[in-house]
Amino acid sequence: xxxxxxxxxxxxxxxxxxxxxxxxxxxxxxxxxxxxxxxxxxxxxxxxxxxxxxxxxxxxxxxxxxxxxxxxxxxxxxxxxxxxxxxxxxxxxxxxxxxxxxxxxxxxxxxxxxxxxxxxxxxxxxxxxxxxxxxxxxxxxxxxxxxxxxxxxxxxxxxxxxxxxxxxxxxxxxxxxxxxxxxxxxxxxxxxxxxxxxxxxxxxxxxxxxxxxxxxxxxxxxxxxxxxxxxxxxxxxxxxxxxxxxxxxxxxxxxxxxxxxxxxxxxxxxxxxxxxxxxxxxxxxxxxxxxxxxxxxxxxxxxxxxxxxxxxxxxxxxxxxxxxxxxxxxxxxxxxxxxxxxxxxxxxxxxxxxxxxxxxxxxxxxxxxxxxxxxxxxxxxxxxxxxxxxxxxxxxxxxxxxxxxxxxxxxxxxxxxxxxxxxxxxxxxxxxxxxxxxxxxxxxxxxxxxxxxxxxxxxxxxxxxxxxxxxxxxxxxxxxxxx
Amino acid sequence: xxxxxxxxxxxxxxxxxxxxxxxxxxxxxxxxxxxxxxxxxxxxxxxxxxxxxxxxxxxxxxxxxxxxxxxxxxxxxxxxxxxxxxxxxxxxxxxxxxxxxxxxxxxxxxxxxxxxxxxxxxxxxxxxxxxxxxxxxxxxxxxxxxxxxxxxxxxxxxxxxxxxxxxxxxxxxxxxxxxxxxxxxxxxxxxxxxxxxxxxxxxxxxxxxxxxxxxxxxxxxxxxxxxxxxxxxxxxxxxxxxxxxxxxxxxxxxxxxxxxxxxxxxxxxxxxxxxxxxxxxxxxxxxxxxxxxxxxxxxxxxxxxxxxxxxxxxxxxxxxxxxxxxxxxxxxxxxxxxxxxxxxxxxxxxxxxxxxxxxxxxxxxxxxxxxxxxxxxxxxxxxxxxxxxxxxxxxxxxxxxxxxxxxxxxxxxxxxxxxxxxxxxxxxxxxxxxxxxxxxxxxxxxxxxxxxxxxxxxxxxxxxxxxxxxxxxxxxxxxxxxx
Numbered sequence: 001x002x003x004x005x006x007x008x009x010x011x012x013x014x015x016x017x018x019x020x021x022x023x024x025x026x027x028x029x030x031x032x033x034x035x036x037x038x039x040x041x042x043x044x045x046x047x048x049x050x051x052x053x054x055x056x057x058x059x060x061x062x063x064x065x066x067x068x069x070x071x072x073x074x075x076x077x078x079x080x081x082x083x084x085x086x087x088x089x090x091x092x093x094x095x096x097x098x099x100x101x102x103x104x105x106x107x108x109x110x111x112x113x114x115x116x117x118x119x120x121x122x123x124x125x126x127x128x129x130x131x132x133x134x135x136x137x138x139x140x141x142x143x144x145x146x147x148x149x150x151x152x153x154x155x156x157x158x159x160x161x162x163x164x165x166x167x168x169x170x171x172x173x174x175x176x177x178x179x180x181x182x183x184x185x186x187x188x189x190x191x192x193x194x195x196x197x198x199x200x201x202x203x204x205x206x207x208x209x210x211x212x213x214x215x216x217x218x219x220x221x222x223x224x225x226x227x228x229x230x231x232x233x234x235x236x237x238x239x240x241x242x243x244x245x246x247x248x249x250x251x252x253x254x255x256x257x258x259x260x261x262x263x264x265x266x267x268x269x270x271x272x273x274x275x276x277x278x279x280x281x282x283x284x285x286x287x288x289x290x291x292x293x294x295x296x297x298x299x300x301x302x303x304x305x306x307x308x309x310x311x312x313x314x315x316x317x318x319x320x321x322x323x324x325x326x327x328x329x330x331x332x333x334x335x336x337x338x339x340x341x342x343x344x345x346x347x348x349x350x351x352x353x354x355x356x357x358x359x360x361x362x363x364x365x366x367x368x369x370x371x372x373x374x375x376x377x378x379x380x381x382x383x384x385x386x387x388x389x390x391x392x393x394x395x396x397x398x399x400x401x402x403x404x405x406x407x408x409x410x411x412x413x414x415x416x417x418x419x420x421x422x423x424x425x426x427x428x429x430x431x432x433x434x435x436x437x438x439x440x441x442x443x444x445x446x447x448x449x450x451x452x453x454x455x456x457x458x459x460x461x462x463x464x465x466x467x468x469x470x471x472x473x474x475x476x477x478x479x480x481x482x483x
Numbered sequence: 484x485x486x487x488x489x490x491x492x493x494x495x496x497x498x499x500x501x502x503x504x505x506x507x508x509x510x511x512x513x514x515x516x517x518x519x520x521x522x523x524x525x526x527x528x529x530x531x532x533x534x535x536x537x538x539x540x541x542x543x544x545x546x547x548x549x550x551x552x553x554x555x556x557x558x559x560x561x562x563x564x565x566x567x568x569x570x571x572x573x574x575x576x577x578x579x580x581x582x583x584x585x586x587x588x589x590x591x592x593x594x595x596x597x598x599x600x601x602x603x604x605x606x607x608x609x610x611x612x613x614x615x616x617x618x619x620x621x622x623x624x625x626x627x628x629x630x631x632x633x634x635x636x637x638x639x640x641x642x643x644x645x646x647x648x649x650x651x652x653x654x655x656x657x658x659x660x661x662x663x664x665x666x667x668x669x670x671x672x673x674x675x676x677x678x679x680x681x682x683x684x685x686x687x688x689x690x691x692x693x694x695x696x697x698x699x700x701x702x703x704x705x706x707x708x709x710x711x712x713x714x715x716x717x718x719x720x721x722x723x724x725x726x727x728x729x730x731x732x733x734x735x736x737x738x739x740x741x742x743x744x745x746x747x748x749x750x751x752x753x754x755x756x757x758x759x760x761x762x763x764x765x766x767x768x769x770x771x772x773x774x775x776x777x778x779x780x781x782x783x784x785x786x787x788x789x790x791x792x793x794x795x796x797x798x799x800x801x802x803x804x805x806x807x808x809x810x811x812x813x814x815x816x817x818x819x820x821x822x823x824x825x826x827x828x829x830x831x832x833x834x835x836x837x838x839x840x841x842x843x844x845x846x847x848x849x850x851x852x853x854x855x856x857x858x859x860x861x862x863x864x865x866x867x868x869x870x871x872x873x874x875x876x877x878x879x880x881x882x883x884x885x886x887x888x889x890x891x892x893x894x895x896x897x898x899x900x901x902x903x904x905x906x907x908x909x910x911x912x913x914x915x916x917x918x919x920x921x922x923x924x925x926x927x928x929x930x931x932x933x934x935x936x937x938x939x940x941x942x943x944x945x946x947x948x949x950x951x952x953x954x955x956x957x958x959x960x961x962x963x964x965x966x
Contacts, residue, residue, distance in 0.1 A: 034611070035562070036555040036602065041615055044550035044630070051551060067527035068534060072519040073556075073604070073635055073651055074578070079518070080585065081592055091585040095557070096594040097604065098581045100639040102563065102574040109564055111579040111601050113639075118594050119519065121556070121580065121604075128517070132524055141825070147527070152556055152635065156583040156596075168556055342624070 007289035008354050017233040017284075022162065024283055027354040028292040031162050038160040038167030042276070045355060046163075048300035050170065050276060054150060056202050056298065057172065057274070060194050066146040066174055071128050073152075074119035079127040083252040086126065089219025093156040095121040095167075121154040126220070126245070126271055129175045130253035137267060139258045140179050144187075148174040163280035164237075164483050171275035177255060177267040181246070184268035185223075188244040191272040192225040195240035203278060204295040204405050205229050205285050206413040207239055210467030211474060215455045218271075222246035228466045228478065230416040231284035234439025236466045236482040239281050242272035280483070285412050286379075292356030293378050295408060296401040301337040303329060303397065304357035306348045308364030321368045325361075328394045353378065358404045359397070379404050379411075416440070420478070426451065429479060430461055441466060441480040449477060490772035491837050500716040500767075505645065507766055510837040511775040514645050521643040521650030525759070528838060529646075531783035533653065533759060537633060539781065540655065540681050540757070547677065549629040549657055554611050556635075557602035562610040566735040569609065572702025576639040578604040578650075604637040609703070609728070609754055612658045613736035620750060622741045623662050627670075631657040646763035647720075647966050654758035660738060660750040664729070667751035668706075671727040674755040675708040678723035686761060687778040687888050688712050688768050689896040690722055693950030694957060698938045701754075705729035711949045711961065713899040714767035717922025719949045719965040722764050725755035763966070768895050769862075775839030776861050778891055779884035784820040786812060786880065787840035789831045791847030804851045808844075811877045836861065841887045842880070862887050862894075899923070903961070909934065912962055913944055924949060924963040932960060 009027060013020045025031055030046030033039075042050065061068070074097060080087045097119040099111035122128065129147060137145060150172045160166050174191060178184045192209060199205040207227035217224040221243040229237045247266040250256070255267040286293040296302055305322055309315045322338055329336045337357070339348045352360045361375045373393055377384035377400070388396075419440025423429055426448065432438050446468055448454060455465060458479060466478040492510060496503045508514055513529030516522075525533065544551070557580060563570045580602040582594035605611065612630060620628060633655045643649050657674060661667045675692060682688040690710035700707040704726040712720045733739070733749040742748040769776040779785055788805055792798045805821055812819045820840070822831045835843045845857045856876055860867035860883070871879075902923025906912055909931065915921050929951055931937060938948060941962060949961040 034555045035559060035614060036557045036611070039555035039557065041555065042553040044552055047551050047553055050553075068530050069527055070525040070530055070533075070653060072517045072522035072524065073637065074519045074522065076518060077585070077592055087585070087592065091587075091592065094583065094585050095580045095602075096582040096585065097578045098594055099579040099601075100577065102560070102570070102577050102579065102603070104574075109560055109570065109574065111581055118582075119578075120585070128519070131518060154556065170553060 008291050008350055009289050012289040013232060013287075018161075020289075021280075021284060021287075024287045024291050024354075025162050028356060030279070030292070033162065036167075038157050040162050040166045040168075042170075045300055046279065049279060049294070049298060052298040052300065053202070053278065054172075057194075057198050058150070060198060061148050061172070061174065064146070064190070064194065066148045066176070069147045069149055070151070071122075071125050071132070071149060073122055075122050075125070075128050077118045077120060079131060080120055082127060083220045083249055086220040086249075090123045090155070094123060095154045095156055097121065122151075123153055123155045124271075124273070125149070125151075125153075125173055126175065126249055127253065130249050130255060130269070133175075133177050133267070133269075134254045134256070137177060137255055137257050140260055142257065143177060143179045143267065144183065146174070146176040148172055161280070161483075163276055163283070165277070169276050171273050174270075174272040176270045176272075177250070178269070179257075179259070179265075179267070181268050184244055184246070184270050188223070188225055188242045188270045188272065191270070192227065192240070192242040195227050195242065195272070195274060198274075199227060199229070199239055199278065199281075200409065202295065202297045203282055204297075204408040204412065205239060205278075205281055206409060206416055208467065208469050208471070208478065210469040210471075210478070212241075212467055213449065213455065213465045213477065216465060218243045220245060220248050222248065226467050229281050229285060230412075230419060230440060230480075231281070231483065232287075232415065233284070234419055234441075234480070236441065236464075236478075236480045237277070237281045237284065238466075238482065239278055240272070240274040243270060245269045245271060284483075286408055287356070290381075291354035293408065294356040294358055296358040296405050299356070299358055300335065301355075301357045302334050302401055303336045303359045303361055304352045304355075305336065305338045305361045305363060306345065306352060307338065307340070308345055308362055310365070313365060318363060318365065318368055322363055325363070325373070325390055325394075328390070329397065332394060332398065334397055358401055361393075377404055379408055426454070426457065429458070429463070433461060433463060433481070441478045443469075443472070443476045443478055446475055446477050491774050491833055492772050495772040496715060496770075501644075503772075504763075504767060504770075507770045507774050507837075508645050511839060513762070513775070516645065519650075521640050523645050523649045523651075525653075528783055529762065532762060532777070532781060535781040535783065536685070536761065537655075539685050540677075541633070543677050543681060544631050544655070544657065547629070547673070549631045549659070552630045552632055553634070554605075554608050554615070554632060556605055558605050558608070558611050560601045560603060562614060563603055565610060566703045566732055569703040569732075573606045573638070577606060578637045578639055580604065605634075606636055606638045607754075607756070608632070608634075608636075608656055609658065609732055610736065613732050613738055613752070616658075616660050616750070616752075617737045617739070620660060620738055620740050623743050623748075625740065626660060626662045626750065627666065629657070629659040631655055644763070644966075646759055646766070648760070652759050654756050657753075657755040659753045660733070661752070662740075662742070662748075662750070664751050667727055667729070667753050671706070671708055671725045671753045671755065674753065675710065675723070675725040678710050678725065678755070678757060681757075682710060682712070682722055682761065682764075683892065685778065685780045686765055687780075687891040687895065688722060688761075688764055689892060689899055691950065691952050691954070691961065693952035693954075693961070695724075695950055696932060696938065696948045696960065699948060701726045703728060703731050705731065709950050712764050712768060713895075713902060713923060713963075714764070714966065715770075715898065716767070717902055717924075717963070719924065719947075719961075719963045720760070720764045720767065721949075721965065722761055723755070723757040726753060728752045728754060767966075769891055770839070773864075774837035776891065777839040777841055779841040779888050782839070782841055783818065784838075784840045785817050785884055786819045786842045786844055787835045787838075788819065788821045788844045788846060789828065789835060790821065790823070791828055791845055793848070796848060800851055801846060801848065805846055808846070808856070808873055808877075811873070812880065815877060815881065817880055841884060844876075860887055862891055909937070909940065912941070912946070916944060916946060916964070924961045926952075926955070926959045926961055929958055929960050
């Protein structure tokens with residue numbers, strides 16, 4: 001046995017996956033905990049990733065004829081009570097605004113100006129958007145109405161983890177209203193499919209699409225559809241959900257309209273959301289023991305260039321060569337960054353690795369003399385080291401990025417598929433997960449859910465049903481541990 | 484005298500400017516009041532405008548090497564107290580979070596889970612971002628640090644008005660830290676200049692750049708710079724501000740670093756913001772008695788096309804003609820919308836007018852037969868009615884939009900310049916504004932501010948100092964009524 005390979009991240013995934021996760025975020029400088037309980041600060045590199053994700057998905061939203069809007073942050077307390085399941089689902093974790101100013105006192109500043117009716121900081125906006133829809137929708141001619149907002153929401157979580165579960169997070173929430181049940185059903189599946197395309201084709205996260213069991217539905221929904229991803233520790237991450245709310249919310253809020261026959265009908269509504277949690281999913285799917293690996297299509301920097309200037313060497317020729325190269329890359333639409341910091345070259349290389357730029361380019365005096373460059377794929381590492389001409393790199397770079405995307409996706413998909421096991425009974429399930437070496441999901445006939453208290457029993461083993469996959473025509477249910 | 488000209492907006496600007504303003508927003512369907520006290524709902528058309536504004540200014544921010552981030556919505560109460568002037572400035576209008584869940588009681592849902600330390604919903608983020616900078620900045624090598632966030636903020640306003648003054652609003656807040664006082668000063672002026680370029684070149688709002696008087700400074704700032712616009716009723720609108728915070732915030736929060744000589748120094752910080760209030764400024768600068776006029780460079784739809792189909796006429800030829808035209812416009816980067824609603828043609832025309840699309844195109848059977856189209860500039864109206872070939876329109880449309888922008892800007896600038904009067908004394912000032920016909924600003928030597936209680940006296944006449952314009956080398960002060 002040789003000596004232990006040095007890794008950039010300590011501990012490794014195998015040693016302590018949750019701690020590895022925190023250390024990857026720190027090493028990539030993506031986010032950190034804030035002095036506000038359970039709330040994170042998204043740092044420039046993490047936010048640049050989120051902006052790229054937003055840019056892509058916002059385009060997809062608009063292609064679906066959804067219009068962006070902005071609704072108030074605060075929800076009147078009385079609104080929360082209108083849908084019984086909904087309030088039940090969110091009352092336990094609401095930030096409540098009770099006062100509207102601060103006053104000096106012997107104890108320092110204290111809240112003053114008590115509000116007649118308290119407000120809740122939105123945990124989600126079905127109620128306040130539904131209330132507006134009730135005013136805006138008069139006739140079937142006003143339908144469909146499709147609205148979305150990119151905003152912050154707040155759920156007072158007790159155990160938080162950067163990106164995965166924070167008291168405040170950023171998301172998009174779509175809220176659509178339709179004339180018929182069929183349209184609402186079709187729409188909730190269509191938005192789920194938009195999520196699948198987005199996370200698979202842009203974030204390189206393979207997901208299983210399916211329906212949540214009744215126990216796992218969004219509070220107040222008729223049906224919740226989900227995309228479920230498997231992390232490298234085998235745990236599930238719910239990566240996005242789309243809800244068919246039927247007429248539950250429209251009846252409790254009063255979204256009614258004059259139908260084609262002149263009769264009064266209630267709208268059929270849907271809601272759908274993805275959040276900054278997806279960033280946690282990308283880290284836990286793609287990261288390795290050297291840190292983050294950014295999926296190329298949303299990577300803040302697709303190519304990072306490290307000038308290699310030896311002590312006493314004149315940097316100007318190298319810099320001119322790099323400037324010219326950068327201009328060529330930008331001309332073909334590549335997001336590129338040059339690491340020009342006053343910092344030792346090995347540190348720059350390790351920073352590029354930890355931050356996970358898909359392609360690292362090294363250019364020193366020798367490269368300049370030969371009119372070439374050296375590049376390394378982050379996902380493969382030094383075995384991918386290639387020297388080629390600048391012209392070849394510029395013409396091939398899109399293709400290399402595509403290959404990185406495909407390889408990242410396929411590696412994650414292979415891992416996932418290898419870690420799904422078909423079983424037959426509750427005993428099989430608990431037995432499977434009782435072995436440390438067994439991770440991932442088990443798949444079992446949905447008939448198992450007829451066992452009284454089945455999902456409660458699962459939970460006592462820290463297991464949950466993830467979804468009834470569409471691929472199995474809803475006849476199987478996937479079970480696993482989850483984030 | 485002929486009979487009164489019909490206008491799309493009632494009342495007219497002359498009849499009741501504030502009510503005209505509300506009616507323009509309603510007629511253009513941009514925003515409305517929400518059930519949450521003082522908070523607005525930004526509707527799709529208003530939000531599309533904000534998105535275009537964001538897109539432009541976000542690019543300018545990035546050109547200034549500022550990085551986007553996201554900080555928590557909630558500010559611990561203790562943070563607010565750290566800068567005395569700052570808390571004094573914001574304590575009177577803070578939304579305070581005191582509880583973290585809801586509980587059922589005989590009175591319905593009530594706040595429960597009282598927090599040990601209350602939180603304030605950010606009215607601005609100097610304190611929470613400064614606290615992070617204090618951790619992140621160790622050495623002069625970490626400077627400059629330039630951060631920005633696009634977010635919601637909350638100030639509990641008592642008298643609110645859509646866009647202009649709402650309890651919650653959307654904005655960007657930039658927070659920069661520098662090694663030297665000179666850099667901070669230069670930066671606050673540079674960001675002010677970015678605002679001037681943005682509002683003049685994209686929103687067609689002429690502004691006066693200058694410094695605020697000491698009384699009107701941002702709480703805790705050494706200097707506040709401002710861009711001031713004049714609305715059509717002569718009132719001022721503060722359209723954006725940039726603050727040189729000196730070392731006030733860095734000292735109270737502890738943003739210190741090891742300087743080049745190894746000594747410990749405090750950073751010099753700046754902050755700068757613009758908000759959805761700018762939309763109010765655009766309405767009150769550009770709107771007319773028929774409604775909104777959108778500045779072309781940020782207009783949600785630069786061209787709106789109205790198909791004119793007579794009863795019994797086959798629409799398909801017209802629609803094909805329009806589809807082809809739309810494709811050509813999109814190919815040259817024009818934001819275009821076709822009004823395909825089942826609605827009477829005159830109503831469509833009036834909606835286009837009220838929403839203020841810069842160019843309205845009408846295409847009916849006659850246009851199709853002749854291979855032409857008819858267009859009308861919103862800012863000029865029917866006198867600009869022109870018939871030309873599709874090819875000519877497509878090749879000229881950018882130029883027409885530029886002319887509209889320039890004309891809108893120049894009209895507003897002429898109006899403003901005509902309504903600034905030079906005066907010499909406090910008596911002159913109050914006398915000027917005592918005549919209903921006199922609107923706008925007066926300009927007076929800054930020496931007038933030596934009069935004890937001068938600005939307080941002004942306020943008793945509902946007047947405020949707007950700024951000491953750079954154009955007058957800071958030797959004059961502008962005074963007016965303000966939003």
